[in-house]
Amino acid sequence: MSRLSNENVTLARTIISRYPRKRSALIPLLHLAQEQEGWVSPEAMAHIGELVDMTSAEVLGTASFYEMFKRQPIGKYLIGVCTNISCMLVGGYELLDHVSSTLGVVVGQTTSEGLFTVEEAECQAACSDAPCLQVNYRYFGRMDPAKVDDLLDDLRHDRLEDIVPPHGTLSRVRQKIGDPRQADAALSGEARP
Amino acid sequence: MTVTNPDKIVFARMHHPDAHTLGGYLATGGYTALRKALGDMTPEQVHEEVTASNLTGRGGAGFPAGVKWGFLPPEVHPRYLVVNGDESEPGTCKDRQLLERDPHQLIEGSVLTAYAIGAENVFLYVRGEMALAQERMATALNEAYQHGAVGERIFGSDFSVDVVLHWGAGAYIVGEETALIESLEGKRGMPRIKPPYFPAAKGLYFQPTIVNNVETLSNVPWIVRHGGQAFAGLGGGRATGTRLFSLSGHVAQPGNYEVEQHVTTMRDLIYDHAYGDGIRDGNEFKMMVPGGVSAPWLFEEHLDMPLDADEATANKTMLGSGAVVVMDHTTCAVRAAWRIVRFFAHESCGKCTPCREGTTWLERILWRIENGAGRPDDLDLLLDVCDNISPGLDWPPKMTTICPLGPSAPSPIYPSINKFRDEYLTHIKEGACPHG
Numbered sequence: 001m002s003r004l005s006n007e008n009v010t011l012a013r014t015i016i017s018r019y020p021r022k023r024s025a026l027i028p029l030l031h032l033a034q035e036q037e038g039w040v041s042p043e044a045m046a047h048i049g050e051l052v053d054m055t056s057a058e059v060l061g062t063a064s065f066y067e068m069f070k071r072q073p074i075g076k077y078l079i080g081v082c083t084n085i086s087c088m089l090v091g092g093y094e095l096l097d098h099v100s101s102t103l104g105v106v107v108g109q110t111t112s113e114g115l116f117t118v119e120e121a122e123c124q125a126a127c128s129d130a131p132c133l134q135v136n137y138r139y140f141g142r143m144d145p146a147k148v149d150d151l152l153d154d155l156r157h158d159r160l161e162d163i164v165p166p167h168g169t170l171s172r173v174r175q176k177i178g179d180p181r182q183a184d185a186a187l188s189g190e191a192r193p
Numbered sequence: 194m195t196v197t198n199p200d201k202i203v204f205a206r207m208h209h210p211d212a213h214t215l216g217g218y219l220a221t222g223g224y225t226a227l228r229k230a231l232g233d234m235t236p237e238q239v240h241e242e243v244t245a246s247n248l249t250g251r252g253g254a255g256f257p258a259g260v261k262w263g264f265l266p267p268e269v270h271p272r273y274l275v276v277n278g279d280e281s282e283p284g285t286c287k288d289r290q291l292l293e294r295d296p297h298q299l300i301e302g303s304v305l306t307a308y309a310i311g312a313e314n315v316f317l318y319v320r321g322e323m324a325l326a327q328e329r330m331a332t333a334l335n336e337a338y339q340h341g342a343v344g345e346r347i348f349g350s351d352f353s354v355d356v357v358l359h360w361g362a363g364a365y366i367v368g369e370e371t372a373l374i375e376s377l378e379g380k381r382g383m384p385r386i387k388p389p390y391f392p393a394a395k396g397l398y399f400q401p402t403i404v405n406n407v408e409t410l411s412n413v414p415w416i417v418r419h420g421g422q423a424f425a426g427l428g429g430g431r432a433t434g435t436r437l438f439s440l441s442g443h444v445a446q447p448g449n450y451e452v453e454q455h456v457t458t459m460r461d462l463i464y465d466h467a468y469g470d471g472i473r474d475g476n477e478f479k480m481m482v483p484g485g486v487s488a489p490w491l492f493e494e495h496l497d498m499p500l501d502a503d504e505a506t507a508n509k510t511m512l513g514s515g516a517v518v519v520m521d522h523t524t525c526a527v528r529a530a531w532r533i534v535r536f537f538a539h540e541s542c543g544k545c546t547p548c549r550e551g552t553t554w555l556e557r558i559l560w561r562i563e564n565g566a567g568r569p570d571d572l573d574l575l576l577d578v579c580d581n582i583s584p585g586l587d588w589p590p591k592m593t594t595i596c597p598l599g600p601s602a603p604s605p606i607y608p609s610i611n612k613f614r615d616e617y618l619t620h621i622k623e624g625a626c627p628h629g
Binding site: 062090 | 271280281282285288289314321322323324325332335355359360365376377378382383398440443448449486518520528529
């Protein structure tokens with residue numbers, strides 16, 4: 001449990017500067033905290049509140065509304081199996097049963113070594129690739145039990161680290177702040193186009 | 194059967210593996226519309242082309258985009274464009290494909306729209322669970338700034354606009370435009386009380402704001418390049434142009450398909466070899482969700498309905514988000530209805546009582562029917578609860594809530610009870626699901 005790192009505070013300040021009002025940066029900053037720790041701790045929420053001029057209660061009020069913010073530690077890999085209509089029609093529930101029984105946890109729990117957390121998910125917008133699941137919000141479509149077994153094996157042996165970063169990391173590309181033409185021109189000494 | 198094969202508009206680049214890169218986009222005519230607009234057209238002319246195209250919103254409500262833009266009060270600034278990329282309507286997966294595979298098309302459409310409406314800022318709200326879409330959009334925005342297509346003095350013109358990538362954190366309700374605005378203000382994503390009815394008047398920070406869907410804006414570059422009349426020349430009636438349909442469920446070829454509106458029918462979409470290619474395993478068609486799970490179900494007698502919003506309204510449903518979920522004869526109507534209603538119960542934000550309480554009770558009643566504990570008067574009870582959420586069970590639905598989520602919950606229930614009453618009664622009488 002900790003506050004944002006110095007590096008992330010710098011990043012947070014640049015994110016805040018992109019919005020007309022500070023509190024618009026709240027959800028991106030909660031994601032930043034989750035990227036740092038894998039979950040969103042009370043200390044992180046209090047720190048974010050200081051950065052965007054909100055009380056801890058206001059930050060918690062927003063954070064608790066959204067499904068993705070985990071307010072207690074979870075596994076390195078969050079496996080969300082979709083059971084909504086398009087997936088249910090082609091075996092979504094059977095897939096969820098297979099994942100949870102293979103890992104030996106009930107839905108919502110984390111495996112004892114802390115590697116996997118299993119969730120039942122609502123529609124993930126991959127309906128034409130049903131049944132689908134996400135690992136840390138990376139898609140795996142047209143799944144079946146055999147493919148799940150291979151996927152779990154790959155994850156256990158760190159074979160998918162390039163595709164699936166640890167829980168909390170969403171985009172591994174950050175939007176450059178402001179006008180990067182200016183920044184790049186300043187670096188290279190070239191005139192702007 | 195009328196399967197036309199017009200030039201693709203929003204999916205024109207889908208066969209290019211690198212269409213998501215700036216190089217791939219420029220090689221396929223990318224950013225020529227923006228250069229044309231900033232060089233030769235006034236903002237009013239861009240707006241007029243979009244109005245002439247009769248492009249309608251592709252997120253669900255189907256409101257004409259040019260008319261929506263016209264609701265902005267003149268001379269009130271700052272004003273904002275918010276791109277709704279929070280695609281979460283079950284069955285819908287088209288916007289994600291546009292975000293991941295053609296992000297520059299959306300950026301170009303967004304900048305053109307910002308130019309037309311005079312917006313100072315664009316906020317591009319991408320659903321939180323779409324990590325690849327966020328990476329592709331961030332990369333594309335960095336490239337677009339570098340290329341001079343976004344930022345200060347775009348392509349050397351006097352027009353400047355920033356496009357800020359923003360992302361959500363998991364909440365279906367945030368697809369509703371006032372809830373999206375609340376979320377973008379760092380709040381819980383709960384819809385705002387109306388009036389004001391339109392964010393165009395009072396939106397983000399209570400300033401004039403246009404909220405448009407990803408697919409809607411992705412059409413704008415083509416319309417500017419080819420003219421609104423060329424777009425209006427496709428389709429028919431008020432359903433102009435092409436539109437994307439996400440086809441899923443028990444079809445042989447599920448996928449996202451761009452089809453010409455009005456002339457193509459639901460039967461074409463489901464059965465034609467170019468699209469769904471029929472029901473899987475030679476099974477029989479039973480029912481379908483015609484436009485996202487908020488839309489009342491349709492049945493075999495509706496298969497020849499043209500893909501046209503007005504035709505859907507005439508059939509007491511909607512094409513909504515363009516998500517068609519096909520269910521074959523092996524599907525239990527009660528279980529399918531239960532799963533959809535469970536979704537609404539889960540996603541209700543809790544602000545309005547008929548939705549918060551109604552969806553929860555509907556889910557419980559359907560669950561007990563499906564699992565053999567149904568009571569003889571449960572069908573009347575279901576319809577009564579539905580009627581309390583949306584009096585009269587008509588379409589478009591009567592509202593007792595401030596957003597359409599609550600009135601969407603009856604959509605699978607009353608059509609399936611009307612059509613398959615015996616199936617419901619068998620569950621109750623036999624104390625079990627006949628489908629096992």
